[in-house]
Amino acid sequence: MEREKIKRIVSKHRHEKAAILAILHEIQSEDNQLETESLNYIAQLLKVPVANVYGLATFYSAFSLGRKGDTKIRVCSGISCHINGADEVIEVLESKFNLEMGETTWDEKFSLEQVHCLGLCSIGPNVAFNTDTYSKLNKERIETIVEILYKRTGDSK
Amino acid sequence: MKIKTMEDLDKLRKAGLKSLAPNQPKISISMSSCGHALGADTLYHTLIKVKEKQGLKISIGQVGCSGFCDLEPMAVIRLNGRPSLLYTQMTVKKVKQIIADLEQKRIPKEGLLCTIENPLLSLEPGSELNEFPSYKEVSPFKNQHRRLLENCGIINPLSVSEYVAMGGYAALYKALYQMGREEVVEEVIESGLRGRGGAWFPTGIKWDMARKTQHEEKFVICNADEGDPGAYKDRTIMEGNPFKLFEGIVLAGYAIGSHQGLIYLREEYPHTYEFLNDAVDTAKRYGFLGKNILGSNFNFTLKIIRGGGSYVCGEETALMDSLEGEVGDPRLRPPFPIEKGLWERPTIVNNVETLANIPHIIAHGGKSYAGIGTEKAKGTKILSVIGKVKQPGLYEVPLGTNLEHVIFNLAGGPLNGSQIKAVQVGSPFGNFLPGEKLDISLDPETLRTMGSMIGSGVIVVLDQNTCLVDILLHTLSFFVEESCGKCVPCREGVFQMKEIMTSIYEGRSTMEDLTSLHDLGGMIQDFALCALGGGAPSIILSGIRDFRKDFEAHITTGKCPWA
Numbered sequence: 001m002e003r004e005k006i007k008r009i010v011s012k013h014r015h016e017k018a019a020i021l022a023i024l025h026e027i028q029s030e031d032n033q034l035e036t037e038s039l040n041y042i043a044q045l046l047k048v049p050v051a052n053v054y055g056l057a058t059f060y061s062a063f064s065l066g067r068k069g070d071t072k073i074r075v076c077s078g079i080s081c082h083i084n085g086a087d088e089v090i091e092v093l094e095s096k097f098n099l100e101m102g103e104t105t106w107d108e109k110f111s112l113e114q115v116h117c118l119g120l121c122s123i124g125p126n127v128a129f130n131t132d133t134y135s136k137l138n139k140e141r142i143e144t145i146v147e148i149l150y151k152r153t154g155d156s157k
Numbered sequence: 158m159k160i161k162t163m164e165d166l167d168k169l170r171k172a173g174l175k176s177l178a179p180n181q182p183k184i185s186i187s188m189s190s191c192g193h194a195l196g197a198d199t200l201y202h203t204l205i206k207v208k209e210k211q212g213l214k215i216s217i218g219q220v221g222c223s224g225f226c227d228l229e230p231m232a233v234i235r236l237n238g239r240p241s242l243l244y245t246q247m248t249v250k251k252v253k254q255i256i257a258d259l260e261q262k263r264i265p266k267e268g269l270l271c272t273i274e275n276p277l278l279s280l281e282p283g284s285e286l287n288e289f290p291s292y293k294e295v296s297p298f299k300n301q302h303r304r305l306l307e308n309c310g311i312i313n314p315l316s317v318s319e320y321v322a323m324g325g326y327a328a329l330y331k332a333l334y335q336m337g338r339e340e341v342v343e344e345v346i347e348s349g350l351r352g353r354g355g356a357w358f359p360t361g362i363k364w365d366m367a368r369k370t371q372h373e374e375k376f377v378i379c380n381a382d383e384g385d386p387g388a389y390k391d392r393t394i395m396e397g398n399p400f401k402l403f404e405g406i407v408l409a410g411y412a413i414g415s416h417q418g419l420i421y422l423r424e425e426y427p428h429t430y431e432f433l434n435d436a437v438d439t440a441k442r443y444g445f446l447g448k449n450i451l452g453s454n455f456n457f458t459l460k461i462i463r464g465g466g467s468y469v470c471g472e473e474t475a476l477m478d479s480l481e482g483e484v485g486d487p488r489l490r491p492p493f494p495i496e497k498g499l500w501e502r503p504t505i506v507n508n509v510e511t512l513a514n515i516p517h518i519i520a521h522g523g524k525s526y527a528g529i530g531t532e533k534a535k536g537t538k539i540l541s542v543i544g545k546v547k548q549p550g551l552y553e554v555p556l557g558t559n560l561e562h563v564i565f566n567l568a569g570g571p572l573n574g575s576q577i578k579a580v581q582v583g584s585p586f587g588n589f590l591p592g593e594k595l596d597i598s599l600d601p602e603t604l605r606t607m608g609s610m611i612g613s614g615v616i617v618v619l620d621q622n623t624c625l626v627d628i629l630l631h632t633l634s635f636f637v638e639e640s641c642g643k644c645v646p647c648r649e650g651v652f653q654m655k656e657i658m659t660s661i662y663e664g665r666s667t668m669e670d671l672t673s674l675h676d677l678g679g680m681i682q683d684f685a686l687c688a689l690g691g692g693a694p695s696i697i698l699s700g701i702r703d704f705r706k707d708f709e710a711h712i713t714t715g716k717c718p719w720a
Contacts, residue, residue: 018481018482021479022463059484079387079585080544082628116638119388119425122550123195131427135195
């Protein structure tokens, strides 16, 4: 991200060190990643060691150093989804996008990751595509959803 | 309009009553996270389109989640002068039929579950509604004691007037004008309320200590980092009745002498984040947050802070680290947050469910609150019953309710006539109890004697087609991924337990591995720094004891018999 933009986000949060998570959230959601350059610059602006910023970026699962897809696919791996067949849904997603958990497609359109619980435990298996969540999934339903997504965004295989 | 006097509050209450019993038919769609996931958006927009196209004289609104997400999208229909009607599993087709029925002045029957009486509205059902069951006698709502969830799925969660009409903000008014801080704390002590986040510490005692601490700046933190897989009660309260939570938070602030509240919300609830911010803006506009609350000289601000997706940040000291912009790193206590909390200021950290209990306690008195529950655990508990049961969902029952009763009579028992093999109370840390040992009182004391816990109230039901080794390995993977890495017993020990469990699952192990698990587990329990690491081995150790056959089947046959 350009320095000017980072500066604007940091000033919006009044250079408060406590707001660093909120700052990282904003940059992550716009860039789909936290570049080393960005982390260095944030550290400089907030007058904190780079190691701290790097520590946050790698500790919290909401942030990533590598680029995530424009559509971030998050599969719920909570116990309820697991019992109700999340593995089958994961298999479909991994094979359709040719991805393993934690990876991003070559064209950076999609990334796949697990999340420990989406809080929709009586309607699992659940998968979130960015903030759109789909529930009561099975093999057929997730296949249909992926096909619709492909039509909208183009095949990433 | 800022509410400053009792008269203002009464005006708002009347507006709310009108909104709950409107002159023209009103269809409200359940628009919480679960509603969204099952198509509520499409329904809502279809309704608006149809209304405009046909020039219908109906209003369209929204309600929150009732805790039974598999019945979503739900709809509540209010007809002039009648109890509300609750519809489940709505589709565009069904909604169109409802509109057609309403146009013909017929009661729509498709998808109708029950009628919802409202004692405050004193409405007569009328003979045409007699054939339908009422909310209190129909599954899944019957036999519950919905104190916290009473309005969830029934009122518009963003309507302050509807909340006030249902009795909301009466407690805050009473506290600010008729009670001193000490009296508020005394009521909470008398209620016997204990922390619902899982630690069950007496809330009133915590508040009393924080109140007595001398400091200009104190904080109230609401722990909404609902991370236990299987739990969604806090989300349901926040999305179904946010003002109840806010009222509890402001009361906490008043009681301990704090003017700043923070809700630490888990990152995985993006929809809830937007929603709570809207609710805060609304509460500010009416003067329920901000300066001179309800016209008194008490000021209180509330901010919603998003977490970063880390389970350990649900632990209160790690949570405060996160709020200070650090990685979540559990600290040894003392000092306790009530002495040195956020920014080293006196701080109370309470769970969403705990705080949502406060308005009831202040409005009706601690003694009345303590009228239900067990000797040591008062009030109700929201249970999240999930897994292989007919009707999964949130069941709010008095503490001390029998587990078997909850699973069979409330949640409908196991699916398709299968048998219950194991039940985990207090997931993810609670031990799995064998299916034949469910005649247990659900309260922290009883469960502790069974080596288990009530935790945040997640009850996972497994049937005979489930492999316990698979489930235990899955839970262990969760602990490994969520370990913060600070202490060796958790970082390396739990990881090694997972390695051994994986080899057992895959059939690459011997009976000696069970002994290794036992030794390793005992060591971790003794030496891990916090409850996450120290709590992890218990499910494995009790699993080997109570479900040994599953382990032996993997070891002797070399594969998973259920796969």
